[in-house]
Amino acid sequence: MTSMPKIATVSGLALCLGVGWLNAAEITFVSQGGAYQEAQTKAILDPVTEKTGIVIKQDTSPDAWPVIRTQTATGKPIWDVIDTPTKDCLRGGEQGMIEKLDLAAMPSVAAMPAELRNDYSVAYEFYSSVLAYSTDAYGENGPQSWADFWDVEKFPGTRALRNHPLATLEAALMADGVAPADIYPMDVDRAFKKLEEIKPHITVWWTSGAQSAQLLADGEADMVMAWNGRVSAVMAEGAPVGFTYNQGILQYTSLCVLKGAPNLETAMKFIDAAMSPEIQANFPEYIDYGPGNPAAYDTGKISAERAAQMPNSPENAAKQVLNSAAWWSSPEGEKAQERWAAFVQQ
Amino acid sequence: MAQDANTGLTSEERRERRMILILLAPAVTVVGLLLIGPLLWMCWQSFQGPDGFTLVHYQRFLTDTVYLSSFVQTFRIAFLVTIAALLLGYPLAYVAAKSQGIWPPIILGMVLLPFWTSVLVRAYAWLILLQRRGLVNTVLVESGVIDKPLILVNNEFGTVMATLHILLPFMVLPLYATMKKIPAELEMAGASLGGGGWLVFRSVFLPLSLPGVIAGSVLVFVLTLGFYITPELLGGGRTFLVSMLVSRNIELYNEWGAASSISMVLLLLVFLIFRLASTLIPFERIMGTR
Numbered sequence: 073m074t075s076m077p078k079i080a081t082v083s084g085l086a087l088c089l090g091v092g093w094l095n096a097a098e099i100t101f102v103s104q105g106g107a108y109q110e111a112q113t114k115a116i117l118d119p120v121t122e123k124t125g126i127v128i129k130q131d132t133s134p135d136a137w138p139v140i141r142t143q144t145a146t147g148k149p150i151w152d153v154i155d156t157p158t159k160d161c162l163r164g165g166e167q168g169m170i171e172k173l174d175l176a177a178m179p180s181v182a183a184m185p186a187e188l189r190n191d192y193s194v195a196y197e198f199y200s201s202v203l204a205y206s207t208d209a210y211g212e213n214g215p216q217s218w219a220d221f222w223d224v225e226k227f228p229g230t231r232a233l234r235n236h237p238l239a240t241l242e243a244a245l246m247a248d249g250v251a252p253a254d255i256y257p258m259d260v261d262r263a264f265k266k267l268e269e270i271k272p273h274i275t276v277w278w279t280s281g282a283q284s285a286q287l288l289a290d291g292e293a294d295m296v297m298a299w300n301g302r303v304s305a306v307m308a309e310g311a312p313v314g315f316t317y318n319q320g321i322l323q324y325t326s327l328c329v330l331k332g333a334p335n336l337e338t339a340m341k342f343i344d345a346a347m348s349p350e351i352q353a354n355f356p357e358y359i360d361y362g363p364g365n366p367a368a369y370d371t372g373k374i375s376a377e378r379a380a381q382m383p384n385s386p387e388n389a390a391k392q393v394l395n396s397a398a399w400w401s402s403p404e405g406e407k408a409q410e411r412w413a414a415f416v417q418q
Numbered sequence: 419m420a421q422d423a424n425t426g427l428t429s430e431e432r433r434e435r436r437m438i439l440i441l442l443a444p445a446v447t448v449v450g451l452l453l454i455g456p457l458l459w460m461c462w463q464s465f466q467g468p469d470g471f472t473l474v475h476y477q478r479f480l481t482d483t484v485y486l487s488s489f490v491q492t493f494r495i496a497f498l499v500t501i502a503a504l505l506l507g508y509p510l511a512y513v514a515a516k517s518q519g520i521w522p523p524i525i526l527g528m529v530l531l532p533f534w535t536s537v538l539v540r541a542y543a544w545l546i547l548l549q550r551r552g553l554v555n556t557v558l559v560e561s562g563v564i565d566k567p568l569i570l571v572n573n574e575f576g577t578v579m580a581t582l583h584i585l586l587p588f589m590v591l592p593l594y595a596t597m598k599k600i601p602a603e604l605e606m607a608g609a610s611l612g613g614g615g616w617l618v619f620r621s622v623f624l625p626l627s628l629p630g631v632i633a634g635s636v637l638v639f640v641l642t643l644g645f646y647i648t649p650e651l652l653g654g655g656r657t658f659l660v661s662m663l664v665s666r667n668i669e670l671y672n673e674w675g676a677a678s679s680i681s682m683v684l685l686l687l688v689f690l691i692f693r694l695a696s697t698l699i700p701f702e703r704i705m706g707t708r
Contacts, residue, residue: 090702104422109643137669138668138669138672141672154677230550235655253658257625265655275550275572275654276572276654276655277654277655277656278655279650279655283651288549290549290551291550291551292549292550292551354629406670409670410482410670413658413666414482414483414486415486416655416658417484417487417488417491417656417658
């Protein structure tokens, strides 16, 4: 417990100097940078500071996983709370790199649906891998399902998928007729077999969100699986693009705390405040990503029109598949990732 | 002059040697700390697993098919880029070396100009030119040369094109330096003995320019082996090079050792290439020190 002396000092000082000092508690919060982190600063971080007095230092890491590993290997991490893909919180937890959440100290997290949290992390923000298409190529009758995406007769044109199996395998199974409720555990062989069918028609296997947006904006691909926030940004710039939430793969990043974090207790307090429905309801005001806590939709802060644009509003969520981080961090999930490069390369 | 009985050096010579050592010390320290040290550490890591010494990272070369195909693809692209750079660079260097007045600086300036632009900017520029609705396809389709846009990017072709653009100076400059040193009298002598232009070029100029050819080719080939951003942006996911294999391994196996082992193998292959090149032509001449 390296943080004990520090807590003792802080409490001692607080006794001497009054409660004002308790508010000087601080944490280091890490997210993925860019417009996304800026939106969070306004939607979540600033309101949390206002509500709790926790001073939030920020850091940025587009791929935090190797850094988590390096920081915790030394036993003295410098980060406290990270916003990262759920599977990294999960496998990190299993490998002793992530602290368990102290649910007793987190009423707003404890009140959330159990499927949106686990021992180590809680759903923080939702996005969706959706089917986007060029309205130049297909007009208003664009593809509406992954079966349409695979149907090169009815929808001729170039296509692009993410160069990663996550969400792509799910889409392949839905294209092959698997009902959304029966996706997990995934039949990986069946998914890859279906992907072989569409492979000759894939112009680009994209690697970054910016690239997927550019493919749509430049008309390089007529149909793209892309993240909803990227698609709506391109549409806002006036590109002839449309998309559907139908059969989207709903994904979320989660908050988790590094093992041995320097400000462990404050970190747990921060998560509880950040996950409260009122603060979570700020997300849609700044970015097209949905609140991790679905109770935010009941606060009255999110208008019906705005909710309709959000990936995880109750109505949109019902059309989609909730990605299973547990499956992807399981040995089968890791094997599917190993297999991916060989598939794309051949 | 005092003569040292053991080394046979005068005190002046010894002083000079000490001076050289002192002058070299900062550079040697930097190279040792920043190059040799990390390399040794990487080598050590490549044999480390969660339970100490392991060969598991090297075993993947035999079990994971992606390893072999990545290396094959990387070497194929490096070979294509080198050949293309030679075909484009040789005539260019020849003209620059033979021309007079303001032409050599203009030609070399044009070759060097792209150097001042970031690799990223150049990659995106190629994307804009070569994509489906890009400049090249638009012109070709609208002038009726082709019916359907050609696939010029997001594949190996686009990768080779952009890499070639970036590395061409590395071919032209050693070639130019070598050609400039070939005495014009030798060609005149050849001509005076009755040789035609082509014969003189083939039997006099070409053999004498070979050190430049080898130096440029080795440079371009080895640099291509380590390319990352260009194939990532222009390969459309189809060019999966060794550099990407390194990053995939950190992501997938969550161990620096997995990535280190690939780097070690690539490094050994590069050493091997230099070794082969130096049997063709002495190393000093490749690097242009003498």
